[in-house]
Amino acid sequence: MMPPSTIKTHRRQGGSRSVGGTPTYNNPIIFADYSDPDVIRHGKSFYLVASSFNCIPGLPILHSHDLVNWKILNYAVKNLPHPRYNQVQHGCGIWAPAIRFHEGKFWIFFPTPDEGIFMTTATDPSRKWSEPHLVRGGKGLIDPCPFWDDDGHAYLVHAWARSRAGIQGILTLHRMSPDGRTLLDSGTTIFEGGTRHPTIEGPKLYKRNGYYYIFAPAGGVEAGWQTVLRSTNVFGPYHDRIVLAQGTTEINGPHQGGWVETSSGESWFIHFQDRGAYGRILHLQPMQWIDDWPVIGDDRGRDGTGIPVRAFPKPRVGGNHRTGKLQTSDEFRSRKLGFSWQWQANYQESWYSLSARPGWLRLFCDARHNQPSNLWRAPNVLLQKFPAEEFSVTTRLDAGHLAIGEQAGLIVMGEDYSFAAVRRTPTGLYLIRVVRRNADRDGHEIEQATVPILRATVVLGVNVRAGAICAFCHSDDRGSVPLGKPFTARKGKWIGAKVGLFCSLVGNRDHKPGYADFDWFRFA
Secondary structure, three states: OOHHHOOOOOOOOOOOOEOOOOEEEEEEEEEEOOOOEEEEEEEEEEEEEEEEOOOEEEEEEEOOOOOEEEEEEEEEEOOOOHHHHHHHOOOOOOOOOOOEOOEEEEEEEEEEOOOOEEEEEEEEOOOOOOOOOEEEEOOOOOEEEEEEEEHHHHHHHEEEEEEHHHOEEEEEEEEEEOOOOOOOHHHHHHHHOOOOOOOOOOOEEEEOOOOEEEEEEEEOOOOOEEEEEEOOOOOOOOEEEEEEEOOOOOOOOOOEEEEEEEOOOOOEEEEEEOOOOHOEEEEEEEEEEEEEEEEEOOOOOOOOOOEEEEEOOOOOOOOOOOOOOOOOOOOOOOOOOOOOOOOOOOOOOOEEEEEEEOOOOEEEEEEEHHOOOOHHHHHOOOOEEOOOOOOEEEEEOOOOOOOOEEEEEEEEEEOOEEEEEEEEEOOOEEEEEEOOOOOHOOOOOOEEEEEOOOOOOEEEEEEEEOOOEEEEEHHHHHHHEEOOOOOOOOOOOOOEEEOOOOOOOOOOOOOOOOEEEEEEEEOO
């Protein structure tokens, strides 16, 4: 692997190119909100998991052959294992997970910070995962990572959430049963971040050349750095080193992720960068070992602390792999929703249908959903992540079967949200544009536009530009027509803004529930 300082960096985001005949990639490798990533290699495949919080299905599993181009392969959790998640629990749910391969199967350990640490397994990550097993109950236990040592002993390391446990900046190690189902002790504090590494969390435990290493981010989401701890004993004492920081780059908070080796012996580190409304996007950094310490990124100062690279020669994995993008658009021609979609809470199959009208997605407006007027709190809003800094979305909606007092349309969701929709009233159908500021605090909805329409089928769109500025529109005989004023998206609770579809009730219901059909959902 060439030292980072010998490679000229490029400011182009995403994709890959060639420098001097050498194929390179550009950071970020994923401009989408896959926070707190962990990654492993099994055979010729790489697998990545990330936090999913209250979004369901949960625990996304991504697959790659080259660490640069990724596809969503599956979700490990269909619904969260507690009835409270039948209602929207923003910021709760699945926090930073860890994935490992051990004794012929894949393991994922993950926390829900109000309930405890869970474990799920599968022999094939693309198929069904086992029902989550509660390894240790309790509030504030977060970011677990399992480790099976050479002598057969097993361990689990985790951090603490001050919001639940009243403590943070502490890493705790437990002895664990080899089957991963039980912790065998109350835990030992093996590192305290103190003032040098405040908010240390997200530990990932590895072993190399007789040393135990814990890769742990510190300093907070927006401006943190990557710390590595090293010891000759799994219980410490551990010596610490900052191995990756922002430095002079514009890549803030480059930390929290996983180390992975290719079959050719190269080391790489995947981490996130917080981008506000876009969420925490993913970067890939080259990594070398010098004096049994990892050096990540470009160590220009030769002091062991690297800075992020913008471009670098692609990992040597053998063969050429086509440039790819994560799944986004959906024509609704499958029997299942595309992997890009998630609900805001545990979902029910009765919320939607892909067979009632083949080639269309039908969303039902059913009072049994206990759907509040504030869509921030509505479980049956169907959403997906922003996939790029700039993009456009269009969808074709047939609102002809909405009942009076119902609406359906296209939404950008966050702590503020906005949507373009068709609403049926006693006097007919109206095309509307709505903004709700401070939805997380039940701020009021404001209607920016109300246009009577004669046809029930409309094409709605939103154009998202740099800065997460969203311009809604609709199409008619004149072409694309703006609908209301531009809206600046905000992040959600620990997640980026999302875009998607909904069908909801406005006020009280006096009629039989209706539904809305969507022909397609297309990104450009």
